[in-house]
Amino acid sequence: MFKEDTLKNEVILITGGGSGLGLSMAKKFAELGADIAICGRTEKKLKDATEVLKEHGAKVRYYACDVREYEAVGEMFEAIIKDFGKITGLVNNAAGNFLSASEDLSPGGFKAIVDIVLHGSFNCTHHFGNHLIKQKEKGNILNIVTTYAEDAGSAFVLPSACSKAGVLAMTRSLAYEWGTYGIRVNAIAPGPFPTEGAWTRLFPTKKFEKKYIERIPAARYGEREELANLAAFLMSDMAPYITGETVTIDGGEKLSGGQFNFIDSVMSRGKLKMAFKMLKMKG
Ligand code: HXC
Numbered sequence: 565m566f567k568e569d570t571l572k573n574e575v576i577l578i579t580g581g582g583s584g585l586g587l588s589m590a591k592k593f594a595e596l597g598a599d600i601a602i603c604g605r606t607e608k609k610l611k612d613a614t615e616v617l618k619e620h621g622a623k624v625r626y627y628a629c630d631v632r633e634y635e636a637v638g639e640m641f642e643a644i645i646k647d648f649g650k651i652t653g654l655v656n657n658a659a660g661n662f663l664s665a666s667e668d669l670s671p672g673g674f675k676a677i678v679d680i681v682l683h684g685s686f687n688c689t690h691h692f693g694n695h696l697i698k699q700k701e702k703g704n705i706l707n708i709v710t711t712y713a714e715d716a717g718s719a720f721v722l723p724s725a726c727s728k729a730g731v732l733a734m735t736r737s738l739a740y741e742w743g744t745y746g747i748r749v750n751a752i753a754p755g756p757f758p759t760e761g762a763w764t765r766l767f768p769t770k771k772f773e774k775k776y777i778e779r780i781p782a783a784r785y786g787e788r789e790e791l792a793n794l795a796a797f798l799m800s801d802m803a804p805y806i807t808g809e810t811v812t813i814d815g816g817e818k819l820s821g822g823q824f825n826f827i828d829s830v831m832s833r834g835k836l837k838m839a840f841k842m843l844k845m846k847g
């Protein structure tokens with residue numbers, strides 16, 4: 565689908581690139597010619613990921629950095645620019661999440677997620693944007709949000725829902741404000757993509773998972789390669805006129821709220837069609 569040099573000459577920082585979807589995007593970008601910087605809090609994870617990424621042909625460096633720390637994030641950007649000579653792309657992918665009844669949340673629990681997701685994305689974006697504007701260079705920002713960021717929010721993940729909605733507002737606000745500097749800002753809203761980080765925190769039992777998958781019209785979870793391809797497209801020169809956009813990739817899951825969508829869970833499609841015919845005859 566992509567030419568091998570689609571992301572040649574790009575230097576992209578992927579926050580939380582040591583695992584899960586961040587690592588899958590990093591692999592794809594590396595295959596397409598980009599040089600890669602990844603960051604996270606766990607050095608061992610970053611080190612292992614770096615070895616994997618090198619096999620995909622990229623120049624790779626990892627930075628042990630907590631995106632919640634504004635000063636530390638600034639130092640990371642300085643180090644990246646020193647190591648690579650430049651930086652052209654940022655993927656705000658690092659996140660935290662857990663299931664909790666909202667009345668049982670502690671202020672510290674709410675703050676932990678807002679700090680990682682919303683403040684962390686701001687911290688990276690602010691340093692990156694300032695660098696590009698000062699250097700008069702163009703660049704790309706991609707924010708990984710969730711489908712519930714845009715729509716109705718979601719029960720039991722209140723801190724994440726509030727934070728991701730904030731990141732979405734940041735996507736649109738900056739796409740307009742920084743468009744004049746040649747900085748594009750887009751978002752991807754993934755449905756469920758199995759990763760250890762998400763699954764260990766958000767799927768308490770197998771029964772819960774079975775119920776979950778029944779809500780997805782595509783009848784399966786997303787594959788990481790699918791998301792990585794979308795990310796590569798949005799980060800590339802194939803999408804120079806797309807900014808402020810949020811692309812949902814969820815097999816149709818977020819459409820499950822349609823008023824009559826539930827009826828084929830009441831009876832089979834075949835029986836439904838017969839019922840529709842009877843209604844037509846009556847009408
Ligand atoms: C309630 C919790 C909690 C839980 C932590 N806390 N876990 N509260 N339920 N399960 C509270 C603690 O009591 C504490 O508050 C505060 O959160 C901080 O906890 P720490 O353990 O000190 O925080 P920290 O080490 O910073 O860990 C952050 C974390 C952790 C977010 C809590 O889960 C983490 O490191 N996550 C990173 C990876 C991740 O979450 N990946 C999943 C992304 S999936 P008090 O008040 O007691 O001090 C995703 C997808 C969504 O976003 C859509 C899927 C379909």
Ligand code: NAP
Pocket residue numbers: 579580581582583584585586603604605606607609629630631632656657658659660661680684708709710711753754755756757758759760761762
């Ligand atoms: P994951 O593997 O747990 O990824 C989260 C990454 O963020 C980890 O590598 C983690 O590493 C890093 N991180 C967390 N806190 C950090 C901090 N303070 N500073 C720096 N790095 C930090 O989970 P994932 O499923 O791949 O999630 C990736 C992104 O996709 C997230 O934005 C998530 O909200 C989004 N998403 C995922 C799904 C899904 O189904 N998987 C669905 C919708 C949206 P350390 O813990 O080592 O720091």
